[in-house]
Amino acid sequence: xxxxxxxxxxxxxxVPQRRDRRDSRWDEHRRARREQLVTATVAAVGEHGPGxxxxxxxxxxxxxxxxxxxxxADRGELHLAVCARVAEQLLDALRTAMTSxxxxxxxxxxxIDTYLAFIEADPELYRFVVHAPADRDPTADPIAGLSELVxxxxxxxVAMALxxxxxxxxxxxxxxxxxxxxVRSAADRWLSxxxxxxxxxxxxxxxxxAWAGLSGVVTRTTTEETR
Numbered sequence: 001x002x003x004x005x006x007x008x009x010x011x012x013x014x015v016p017q018r019r020d021r022r023d024s025r026w027d028e029h030r031r032a033r034r035e036q037l038v039t040a041t042v043a044a045v046g047e048h049g050p051g052x053x054x055x056x057x058x059x060x061x062x063x064x065x066x067x068x069x070x071x072x073a074d075r076g077e078l079h080l081a082v083c084a085r086v087a088e089q090l091l092d093a094l095r096t097a098m099t100s101x102x103x104x105x106x107x108x109x110x111x112i113d114t115y116l117a118f119i120e121a122d123p124e125l126y127r128f129v130v131h132a133p134a135d136r137d138p139t140a141d142p143i144a145g146l147s148e149l150v151x152x153x154x155x156x157x158v159a160m161a162l163x164x165x166x167x168x169x170x171x172x173x174x175x176x177x178x179x180x181x182x183v184r185s186a187a188d189r190w191l192s193x194x195x196x197x198x199x200x201x202x203x204x205x206x207x208x209x210a211w212a213g214l215s216g217v218v219t220r221t222t223t224e225e226t227r
Contacts, residue, residue: 034071037061038081042125045082050128075133086129087149090118094153104161105211111157112183112210113203115150116190120199123191130184147184151177161214179210 040061044052047060054075058065072078097110119126130147155176159169183206190196 030071034081037068037071037078038085041078041082042085045125045128046122049124050131052128079128079133082125083129086125090115091149091153093118094150098153098157104157104164104214105207107157107160108179108210108214109203109207111154112206113199115183116187116199116203119187119191126191130188147180151180154179158214175214182206182210 037057041052041057044057044060048056054065054068057078058068061068068078072081093114094111097114098107100110101107153176155173158176158179159172162169162172186202186206190202196202
């Protein structure tokens with residue numbers, strides 16, 4: 001009788017299977033298509049505002065809602081993908097700004113101005129990002145919120161300032177996230193104002209307030225140690 005080669009079973013009695021190369025090609029196609037839909041969403045937000053509907057997003061992508069839902073389970077998942085792109089762009093800009101100087105106060109000013117410039121350039125996209133849709137599952141957020149990531153950058157900035165002053169960095173995290181809350185609240189009010197002040201002026205005011213608090217704490221604790 002002619003023998004037949006049998007692939008030896010793996011643990012649990014399963015037979016290893018190779019992934020068809022066509023599957024890998026489809027993975028790349030799906031990834032590219034998702035990126036195209038995110039780009040279309042950004043364009044639709046620019047045209048229709050942060051309350052843009054899925055039909056308008058599909059139209060911007062030159063397709064149907066059915067195709068959009070083939071790649072994103074719901075509006076919440078699409079929102080997360082847009083947030084991830086915006087976060088990446090903003091964080092890149094913040095890192096560039098923060099490494100443009102080695103002076104802590106100038107770092108604070110550069111970071112604040114970069115944040116304000118980013119939202120000034122596309123306020124509708126900013127509003128879309130910071131107001132999550134009702135159907136978004138917060139536990140599925142891969143970036144843990146845009147403010148959270150910006151807060152981490154601010155924490156690193158404050159830690160650098162404290163290290164430069166020879167101070168412990170334990171307070172860097174609450175101060176860093178507090179700084180983000182300060183800037184975001186002021187930025188939201190600035191965007192909604194019918195007669196907003198120039199960005200440079202707002203940057204100067206926020207820098208003065210933030211740096212007065214930070215430098216004041218550093219100076220006070222250093223003085224206390226020398227008493």
